[in-house]
Amino acid sequence: MCENCSKSDLTLLNDVLKEFASVRGSLITILQKAQEIYGYLPVDVIYYLAEKTGNTPAKVMGVATFYTQFRLTPVGKNLIMLCKGTACHVNGADAVEKAICDYLEIKDGETSADGLFSLKTVACLGCCSLSPVMMINEDTYGSLTPQKAVEILTEIKAREEA
Ligand code: FES
16 A cells, blocks of 8 residues: 555544535635645545545645645655745855755655655745755754755754754
8 A cells, every 4th residue: 555545534624624625616725724734635635635525636636736835745843945046046055955965865845764854945035145045944044055054954853863
């Protein structure tokens, strides 16, 4: 059986479905609520919501993949949002990304094997004067170099493992 199949507790969706299943145009709201519950949108949840809302799984999957707010894989404990907007790009975001990817052995959009970090590159985070910038959960780190980024991750990792 695939990793994401038939393992979610679908009863957690009861209240959401009771409130929204028969409301026209509420698919995005339902998916948002489902993501709040599970942290992402597992495949079995997508199929279940399709069945309960009278949509095809392809339609629900189409909506889930179209909007960047939705995640189809579980996210690590620390979500790294690395800015690749213009200012950050010009100031070396690509090298920072490469260092992060090499250190965590992941690519953009993936989660490290220990479940501690997920990486998502994003457009401007709104603090270009600090470029290149990344946010890890609620914290902002600016003026990054590849080495500084790895040091920050090493520190968080040490804290998590302590
Ligand atoms: S371009 Fe990176 S914060 Fe604006």
